[in-house]
């Protein structure tokens with residue numbers, strides 16, 4: 001482990017497999033949902049905020065301007081499918097399937113079996129209010145990328161408990 005991993009109070013979870021961030025810059029298992037931000041295939045100014053609820057698989061997909069995704073009218077759109085693929089790369093299939101409660105019949109989980117398990121349940125569209133907090137969290141993550149690298153403390157991070165010095 002590197003020094004920063006040893007001194008971190010939060011456990012650092014390395015991605016299960018390395019993944020490219022261009023298509024799905026943000027994915028998380030949070031608020032009882034698999035959710036994240038998916039780039040538009042055609043317009044680099046546009047992103048979609050997509051989510052699938054654990055258990056019910058209620059899905060939402062809308063642009064960052066809150067326009068509903070045309071592909072998500074009757075079921076999972078390509079953004080949601082891409083989100084599932086990237087979540088499996090990030091967290092591993094087992095963790096994703098456990099979190100969203102989508103066990104595959106064969107027991108062998110991958111992005112395809114998780115997607116199939118969810119779509120076969122014929123889920124309904126979910127609560128669109130979910131998108132705003134996801135997108136604002138994504139923007140917060142982006143904001144840290146704009147900070148110049150420094151070892152000085154970030155005032156915003158001060159609510160983290162102080163760590164003991166690494167011997």
Ligand SMILES: [Zn+2]
Pocket residue numbers: 048050061062069070071072077078079080
């Ligand atoms: Zn979509």
